[in-house]
Amino acid sequence: xxxxxxxxxxxxxxxxxxxxxxxxxxxxxxxxxxxxxxxxxxxxxxxxxxxxxxxxxxxxxxxxxxxxxxxxxxxxxxxxxxxxxxxxxxxxxxxxxxxxxxxxxxxxxxxxxxxxxxxxxxxxxxxxxxxxxxxxxxxxxxxxxxxxxxxxxxxxxxxxxxxxxxxxxxxxxxxxxxxxxxxxxxxxxxxxxxxxxxxxxxxxxxxxxxxxxxxxxxxxxxxxxxxxxxxxxxxx
Amino acid sequence: xxxxxxxxxxxxxxxxxxxxxxxxxxxxxxxxxxxxxxxxxxxxxxxxxxxxxxxxxxxxxxxxxxxxxxxxxxxxxxxxxxxxxxxxxxxxxxxxxxxxxxxxxxxxxxxxxxxxxxxxxxxxxxxxxxxxxxxxxxxxxxxxxxxxxxxxxxxxxxxxxxxxxxxxxxxxxxxxxxxxxxxxxxxxxxxxxxxxxxxxxxxxxxxxxxxxxxxxxxxxxxxxxxxxxxxxxxxx
Amino acid sequence: xxxxxxxxxxxxxxxxxxxxxxxxxxxxxxxxxxxxxxxxxxxxxxxxxxxxxxxxxxxxxxxxxxxxxxxxxxxxxxxxxxxxxxxxxxxxxxxxxxxxxxxxxxxxxxxxxxxxxxxxxxxxxxxxxxxxxxxxxxxxxxxxxxxxxxxxxxxxxxxxxxxxxxxxxxxxxxxxxxxxxxxxxxxxxxxxxxxxxxxxxxxxxxxxxxxxxxxxxxxxxxxxxxxxxxxxxxxx
Numbered sequence: 043x044x045x046x047x048x049x050x051x052x053x054x055x056x057x058x059x060x061x062x063x064x065x066x067x068x069x070x071x072x073x074x075x076x077x078x079x080x081x082x083x084x085x086x087x088x089x090x091x092x093x094x095x096x097x098x099x100x101x102x103x104x105x106x107x108x109x110x111x112x113x114x115x116x117x118x119x120x121x122x123x124x125x126x127x128x129x130x131x132x133x134x135x136x137x138x139x140x141x142x143x144x145x146x147x148x149x150x151x152x153x154x155x156x157x158x159x160x161x162x163x164x165x166x167x168x169x170x171x172x173x174x175x176x177x178x179x180x181x182x183x184x185x186x187x188x189x190x191x192x193x194x195x196x197x198x199x200x201x202x203x204x205x206x207x208x209x210x211x212x213x214x215x216x217x218x219x220x221x222x223x224x225x226x227x228x229x230x231x232x233x234x235x236x237x238x239x240x241x242x243x244x245x246x247x248x249x250x251x252x253x254x255x256x257x258x259x260x261x262x263x264x265x266x267x268x269x270x271x272x273x274x275x276x277x278x
Numbered sequence: 279x280x281x282x283x284x285x286x287x288x289x290x291x292x293x294x295x296x297x298x299x300x301x302x303x304x305x306x307x308x309x310x311x312x313x314x315x316x317x318x319x320x321x322x323x324x325x326x327x328x329x330x331x332x333x334x335x336x337x338x339x340x341x342x343x344x345x346x347x348x349x350x351x352x353x354x355x356x357x358x359x360x361x362x363x364x365x366x367x368x369x370x371x372x373x374x375x376x377x378x379x380x381x382x383x384x385x386x387x388x389x390x391x392x393x394x395x396x397x398x399x400x401x402x403x404x405x406x407x408x409x410x411x412x413x414x415x416x417x418x419x420x421x422x423x424x425x426x427x428x429x430x431x432x433x434x435x436x437x438x439x440x441x442x443x444x445x446x447x448x449x450x451x452x453x454x455x456x457x458x459x460x461x462x463x464x465x466x467x468x469x470x471x472x473x474x475x476x477x478x479x480x481x482x483x484x485x486x487x488x489x490x491x492x493x494x495x496x497x498x499x500x501x502x503x504x505x506x507x508x509x510x511x512x513x514x
Numbered sequence: 515x516x517x518x519x520x521x522x523x524x525x526x527x528x529x530x531x532x533x534x535x536x537x538x539x540x541x542x543x544x545x546x547x548x549x550x551x552x553x554x555x556x557x558x559x560x561x562x563x564x565x566x567x568x569x570x571x572x573x574x575x576x577x578x579x580x581x582x583x584x585x586x587x588x589x590x591x592x593x594x595x596x597x598x599x600x601x602x603x604x605x606x607x608x609x610x611x612x613x614x615x616x617x618x619x620x621x622x623x624x625x626x627x628x629x630x631x632x633x634x635x636x637x638x639x640x641x642x643x644x645x646x647x648x649x650x651x652x653x654x655x656x657x658x659x660x661x662x663x664x665x666x667x668x669x670x671x672x673x674x675x676x677x678x679x680x681x682x683x684x685x686x687x688x689x690x691x692x693x694x695x696x697x698x699x700x701x702x703x704x705x706x707x708x709x710x711x712x713x714x715x716x717x718x719x720x721x722x723x724x725x726x727x728x729x730x731x732x733x734x735x736x737x738x739x740x741x742x743x744x745x746x747x748x749x750x
Contacts, residue, residue, distance in 0.1 A: 049737050053730060055680055056737065063640045063738050065676050073686045076711075079696035080679075093676040095601060095641060095707060122675060122699035122707035123469075127363035127599035129331060132707040134675040134699050168299045169331060203358060203370040204301050204329040207316075208291055214309045224315035227358035227370050232705040233468040233595075235331060235358035235368040239312075258289060265285050265292065266299050359705075363599035365567060404535045405567060439594060439606040440537050440565040443552075444527055450545045460551035463594035463606050469704040471567060471594035471604040475548075494525060501521050501528065502535050 057090075057149045060156040061273070063126070064094030064101065064133075066149035070142040082117055086138030090114065090145035092152045095124050098131035098186075099197060100163060103174045104155035105135045105148075106182035112148040114139045116181045121232050129169050129201035129235040135182070160273040162256070168266035169235070171209065171259040172199035173252045175278045177245050187223050187240040194245040195222070198255040199238045203227050205262045206237025209255040213239055216254035217247035252278055293326075293385045296392040297509070299362070300330030300337065300369075302385035306378040318353055322374030326350065326381035328388045331360050334367035334422075335433060336399060339410045340391035341371045341384075342418035348384040350375045352417045357468050365405050365437035365471040371418070396509040398492070404502035405471070407445065407495035408435035409488045411514045413481050423459050423476040430481040431458070434491040435474045439463050441498045442473025445491040449475055452490035453483035488514055529562075529621045532628040533745070535598070536566030536573065536605075538621035542614040554589055558610030562586065562617035564624045567596050570603035570658075571669060572635060575646045576627035577607045577620075578654035584620040586611045588653045593704050601641050601673035601707040607654070632745040634728070640738035641707070643681065643731035644671035645724045647750045649717050659695050659712040666717040667694070670727040671710045675699050677734045678709025681727040685711055688726035689719035724750055 050056045057066035069089050072082065082089065092108075093101060098121045109116055117138040124132030135152070139145040162173040175196045176183065183189035187197065198213050200206025203226055214221055219241040223230065226237045241251060256278075263270050286292045293302035304326050308318065318325065328344075329337060334357045345352055353374040360368030371388070375381040398409040411432045412419065419425035423433065434449050436442025439462055450457055455477040459466065462473045477487060492514075499506050522528045529538035540562050544554065554561065564580075565573060570593045581588055589610040596604030607624070611617040634645040647668045648655065655661035659669065670685050672678025675698055686693055691713040695702065698709045713723060728750075735742050 046737055049733060053733055055730075056734060059737050063674060065674065065734065065738060067676055067680045067734070069680060069683050073683050075693045076682055076686050076696065079693060080698075091676045091679050093674055095674050120675070120698055120700040121705075122601070122703075123359050123595050123705040124601060124674075124707040126601075129358070129360060129362075129368070132601070132674060132699070134679070134707075134709070136679075202299060202301060202329055202331050202360075202368060203356070204303055204327045207327045207370070207372075208303045208305060210312055211305050211309050214312050221311045221315060224312065226316075226356055227368070228356040228468070231358075232699070233357075233359040235360040235370075237370070258291075261285060261289055262292060262301065262303070265282055265295050266301060359595050365594070365596060365598075365604070438535060438537060438565055438567050438596075438604060439592070440539055440563045443563050443606070443608075444539045444541060446548055447541050447545050450548050457547045457551060460548065462552075462592055463604070464592040464704070467594075469593075469595040471596040471606075473606070494527075497521060497525055498528060498537065498539070501518055501531050502537060 058153050060153040061160050062094035062096035066153045067091040068142055068145045088139045088142040088145040090137035090149040092149050093134035095126050095132045098133045099172050099174045100156055100159035101133040101135055102182050102186045103159045104152040106180045107155050108148040108151035109181045111151045113144040114148040116185050119186045123232040123234055131232060131234055157274050158277050161275045161277040163273045164270035166263055166267040166270040169201040169263055171263055173256050173278055175252055190242050193242045194248045195242045196248040196252045197238055197240045199236050200259050201236045203235050203237040205259055209259040210239035212258045213251040213255040217250040219243040219247050219251050293382060294389050296389040297396050298330040298332035302389045303327040304378055304381045324375045324378040324381040326373035326385040328385050329370035331362050331368045334369045335408050335410045336392055336395035337369040337371055338418050338422045339395045340388040342416045343391050344384040344387035345417045347387045349380040350384040352421050355422045359468040359470055367470055393510050394513050397511045397513040399509045400506035402499055402503040402506040405437040405499055407499055409492050409514055411488055426478050429478045430484045431478045432484040432488045433474055433476045435472050436495050437472045439471050439473040441495055445495040446475035448494045449487040449491040453486040455479040455483050455487050529618060530625050532625040533632050534566040534568035538625045539563040540614055540617045560611045560614040560617040562609035562621040564621050565606035567598050567604045570605045571644050571646045572628055572631035573605040573607055574654050574658045575631045576624040578652045579627050580620040580623035581653045583623045585616040586620040588657050591658045595704040595706055603706055629746050630749050633747045633749040635745045636742035638735055638739040638742040641673040641735055643735055645728050645750055647724055662714050665714045666720045667714045668720040668724045669710055669712045671708050672731050673708045675707050675709040677731055681731040682711035684730045685723040685727040689722040691715040691719050691723050
């Protein structure tokens with residue numbers, strides 16, 4: 043809005059905000075001392091900083107689109123234990139670029155894509171289930187989940203974690219997919235109360251697995267509370 | 279209730295729900311890809327999944343009774359950092375079984391026992407103190423706390439962690455018990471704001487230690503907020 | 515208040531309470547079994563226990579003053595993932611002493627100093643920014659952040675972590691300071707949604723860096739919510 047435009051004029055590093063208490067910022071010339079402590083390759087003069095209090099899947103899938111649409115690389119993906127009292131993660135994603143305009147573009151695309159990527163996040167008073175899908179995985183999904191680049195890749199997330207376990211089993215049985223990763227509270231998450239399955243394969247199969255897991259996951263989550271609602275508008 | 283019975287007819291894996299936003303689920307034939315990623319022994323065709331947003335001690339002590347009462351083994355106990363904004367853990371417990379009926383039985387016993395095991399969880403606006411006791415520890419307590427199987431075993435938990443430290447000192451001085459484990463925010467917990475003492479010994483001594491720690495812990499927790507209340511009904 | 519005085523008469527270990535649901539306790543003679551499990555040097559017969567649900571920086575800087583003002587050493591600083599649903603840490607700090615009166619003094623000084631050290635913690639609905647400063651770092655800051663003892667030392671903390679990254683860059687560019695540490699959600703924090711910079715140097719330079727970072731951090735945090743407010747009264 044207007045307030046953010048005024049802020050962007052005052053602080054040129056500020057790019058904007060998005061769902062999940064997400065914010066986007068750029069640094070044109072990262073201080074060398076800080077760059078070294080952050081472990082960022084000196085070839086990246088500029089960085090884009092993108093992350094929020096609530097959500098990791100939505101931000102990672104948005105960053106994946108941003109990497110495809112900009113001349114940047116993914117430098118870091120860090121996942122705090124957050125969601126503002128909820129069961130999941132927050133996020134901190136760093137894009138590296140040679141030019142600040144590229145970093146800015148990556149952050150802008152990411153922020154704009156959040157409305158879409160929050161679409162298959164369904165929450166209620168007891169927890170959440172989340173689904174993400176892409177026809178073609180790029181560098182962010184590779185870095186976060188070991189997704190094979192260029193192939194279709196989906197995730198199912200269930201919280202409390204018990205729901206995520208059965209969703210994983212439903213997903214992998216629903217179609218011929220290659221399971222790429224499985225995470226749970228003490229392995230591969232930041233002690234979140236989630237179980238996460240990542241899988242690639244034929245685009246239709248990945249979608250079919252997600253849709254099957256979504257049906258079961260939403261019913262199970264309903265047993266603990268009110269009917270889970272999409273945070274924005276489903277896209278899968 | 280009725281809604282859960284309808285859900286169980288629709289999704290045969292669903293067993294039920296319990297306190298602490300806990301849920302129980304079974305899988306008759308775990309997918310082999312998923313089983314391998316979860317590190318589950320192939321001898322367990324079926325698994326029982328049991329866990330919640332709030333509580334680890336209550337679920338672990340309930341699962342300990344369930345293991346005694348069913349033909350199952352404890353495969354995993356994972357403790358997310360949760361309690362829905364509180365200071366403690368959530369839980370994800372996996373039972374392994376050869377037959378799904380055994381897994382189901384373990385999950386059912388666990389869910390039903392939660393009313394009892396939440397009895398000595400006392401919460402207020404500032405934190406919680408928790409006490410658990412069994413006359414005879416079994417596999418769940420052994421896996422979670424290294425409790426000697428077959429012996430009486432108790433825990434004291436205080437949050438914020440400072441309260442747990444003094445409770446631990448009071449417990450160990452109140453009777454002749456063998457201290458088995460001590461956990462704190464950066465060691466042995468999932469970065470929860472708790473200090474936990476686990477101890478075994480003569481059944482009367484274990485109870486005496488718990489009762490002494492409970493008296494001090496509840497008074498100290500009261501100094502930070504309202505009078506702590508039992509979540510259900512004390513059993514120790 | 516009166517209630518706490520009554521409690522202190524009943525439980526002689528109780529010292530008092532402070533901001534952030536903080537509590538202070540002493541143990542005159544730590545049980546040897548517990549001392550060993552906690553990894554506390556036998557030379558410390560007594561310990562002071564100090565920590566809370568909300569805040570790590572305020573408690574660590576307060577403990578740093580307490581160590582200077584008492585005949586104690588810092589035995590442990592542990593940082594749970596807490597802040598009662600917020601983005602940051604809680605705290606558990608253990609002072610070691612030969613005499614319980616020294617432990618008590620350290621805890622008392624710490625509790626009293628919290629009003630000051632919460633002064634540059636600014637919170638809103640979306641997160642927080644925090645600043646701490648000392649003209650002369652002592653043992654607590656050395657243990658927590660590797661701060662050089664005897665030199666001026668400051669920290670900037672931003673949550674969500676994206677805000678902390680730009681604040682770090684602003685701080686290090688604003689004056690000639692030596693960067694001592696940088697922490698982020700997956701390195702050096704307890705999976706909090708914070709980025710933290712610690713720096714030492716000339717007292718004026720450290721303050722200048724903090725003031726520059728504070729100006730930017732507060733504006734960025736405002737873009738996500740209401741105007742951030744000091745928890746008590748700014749001291750820097």
